[in-house]
Amino acid sequence: MKKILILLLAIIIITSMFGCAPVMQQYQTEFIDTFDTVVSVIGYARTQDEFTKTAQMVYENFTFMNKLFDIYNDYDGVNNIKTINDNAGVAPVVVDKLIIDLIMQAKAWHEQANGTVNIALGPVLKIWHDYRTEGIENPAFAQLPEKDALIEAAKFTDIDRVIVDEQSSTVYIEQGMRLDVGAIAKGFATQVTADLLEESGVEHILISAGGNVKAIGQPADERSKWGVGIKDPDSTLNYSTSEQNLLDVAFVENLSVVTSGSYERYYIVNEFTYHHIIDENTLFPAAHYKSVTVVTKDATAADVLSTALFIMPIEQALAFVESAGNTEALWVTLGGEVVFSSGMTPYLRDLGGATNK
Amino acid sequence: MRIRIGDILIVLVVVAVSVLLLVLPSRGATGTLTAVIIVDNVEYERFELVATDEQLEFDLHEPGVVIKAQDGQIWFVSSSCADQTCVNTGRLTRAGDIAVCLPNRVIVKIEGTNTSDVDVVAE
Numbered sequence: 001m002k003k004i005l006i007l008l009l010a011i012i013i014i015t016s017m018f019g020c021a022p023v024m025q026q027y028q029t030e031f032i033d034t035f036d037t038v039v040s041v042i043g044y045a046r047t048q049d050e051f052t053k054t055a056q057m058v059y060e061n062f063t064f065m066n067k068l069f070d071i072y073n074d075y076d077g078v079n080n081i082k083t084i085n086d087n088a089g090v091a092p093v094v095v096d097k098l099i100i101d102l103i104m105q106a107k108a109w110h111e112q113a114n115g116t117v118n119i120a121l122g123p124v125l126k127i128w129h130d131y132r133t134e135g136i137e138n139p140a141f142a143q144l145p146e147k148d149a150l151i152e153a154a155k156f157t158d159i160d161r162v163i164v165d166e167q168s169s170t171v172y173i174e175q176g177m178r179l180d181v182g183a184i185a186k187g188f189a190t191q192v193t194a195d196l197l198e199e200s201g202v203e204h205i206l207i208s209a210g211g212n213v214k215a216i217g218q219p220a221d222e223r224s225k226w227g228v229g230i231k232d233p234d235s236t237l238n239y240s241t242s243e244q245n246l247l248d249v250a251f252v253e254n255l256s257v258v259t260s261g262s263y264e265r266y267y268i269v270n271e272f273t274y275h276h277i278i279d280e281n282t283l284f285p286a287a288h289y290k291s292v293t294v295v296t297k298d299a300t301a302a303d304v305l306s307t308a309l310f311i312m313p314i315e316q317a318l319a320f321v322e323s324a325g326n327t328e329a330l331w332v333t334l335g336g337e338v339v340f341s342s343g344m345t346p347y348l349r350d351l352g353g354a355t356n357k
Numbered sequence: 358m359r360i361r362i363g364d365i366l367i368v369l370v371v372v373a374v375s376v377l378l379l380v381l382p383s384r385g386a387t388g389t390l391t392a393v394i395i396v397d398n399v400e401y402e403r404f405e406l407v408a409t410d411e412q413l414e415f416d417l418h419e420p421g422v423v424i425k426a427q428d429g430q431i432w433f434v435s436s437s438c439a440d441q442t443c444v445n446t447g448r449l450t451r452a453g454d455i456a457v458c459l460p461n462r463v464i465v466k467i468e469g470t471n472t473s474d475v476d477v478v479a480e
Binding site: 028030031208211213229245293 | 395398439440442445446447449450451453454455456457459462464466468470471473474475476477478479480
């Protein structure tokens with residue numbers, strides 16, 4: 001009895017001695033202005049200052065890369081993707097190494113993913129973008145692009161004609177061509193930023209670039225895994241962590257989780273919705289699924305694959321994921337059926353009984 | 358004085374329990390919920406979100422955004438934006454909930470201890 005008392009007393013004393021020691025607290029912050037979305041930084045730090053420093057690093061990196069990968073705006077002293085497009089058929093443009101790296105990765109993914117993701121599809125995507133913007137502004141006058149115009153634009157989408165000179169850090173495209181890095185830039189920026197955070201010793205952080213999620217380490221509480229909600233494509237809510245917005249929850253550590261859905265950017269013509277993920281074969285929005293969710297380590301890969309797997313028909317998409325290795329995916333078909341790759345369910349709370357311990 | 362195995366065990370147990378108590382912050386306790394309104398990436402309003410029938414209404418800058426807080430909930434009532442994503446987000450009720458109007462540059466969120474399974478949503 002006496003021993004137990006001493007034991008309890010000792011625990012109280014030791015605990016109180018270190019009571020002032022910093023304990024990990026939960027923090028969260030958001031910012032807009034980059035990649036046409038909201039970026040959230042969520043996680044644990046010892047102090048507000050420590051967290052603010054992390055969030056500031058994310059903000060600065062995203063702001064810089066948003067300028068580099070922008071196709072609509074010019075920035076003082078920055079050669080970006082728009083500069084490359086403006087110089088199509090004119091001259092090679094000297095660009096930051098990050099742009100070279102992004103384009104080289106995009107070329108490799110184009111090859112690997114059977115041409116489903118193509119950063120040279122810009123001429124076709126621009127037509128859809130313009131019609132969509134107009135259709136959202138004036139729903140009563142929403143129209144579809146002319147098929148002939150799309151076919152004509154598609155003549156200038158050969159990614160092999162995007163000439164990269166790594167030595168001199170230049171990019172050149174031919175007259176009529178146009179780069180659009182929308183299917184890869186957010187993931188790439190997320191991965192580059194996550195690498196920098198890890199190098200500077202940051203742990204226990206989630207970055208969400210408009211729902212492109214990258215987990216750095218684990219949560220710093222009694223859980224060992226983060227809970228990343230997978231959006232129910234039929235939900236009208238946005239970013240909500242409430243169960244009614246979710247299809248399931250994936251418990252992950254050190255992984256990236258990205259969803260592409262037809263609900264993301266769309267417009268309505270004659271009661272039909274037309275979303276933003278364009279299939280190069282049909283030149284129209286891909287029409288196999290409501291959404292696709294990818295779980296894999298690299299945030300660039302997750303972003304690219306969420307588009308690629310949205311465009312591939314289910315047999316091809318499943319085979320692709322199974323052969324890719326260390327990548328899992330979940331599809332919600334147009335009929336509402338949920339299909340997943342062989343290793344997906346162990347991540348899932350509802351469909352797989354996973355826990356966050 | 359001789360040190361016995363039992364003494365060493367006691368010391369080990371004390372240290373282990375103490376460290377555990379220190380390292381693991383609890384996720385069980387629900388604290389107060391704080392509503393935060395952010396405009397142009399700058400905090401505009403911050404207040405405790407309490408479940409009373411008192412109603413707060415914020416009319417934000419020119420294009421016209423109306424935000425309401427009532428009964429422990431906060432939400433975009435209306436917005437001048439074309440996409441209406443912010444209004445369609447619905448009512449925020451829990452720590453971690455967020456609604457965003459990109460065209461009008463307004464973020465509304467609830468801060469507090471997140472007690473749910475879900476840290477973030479992939480969408």
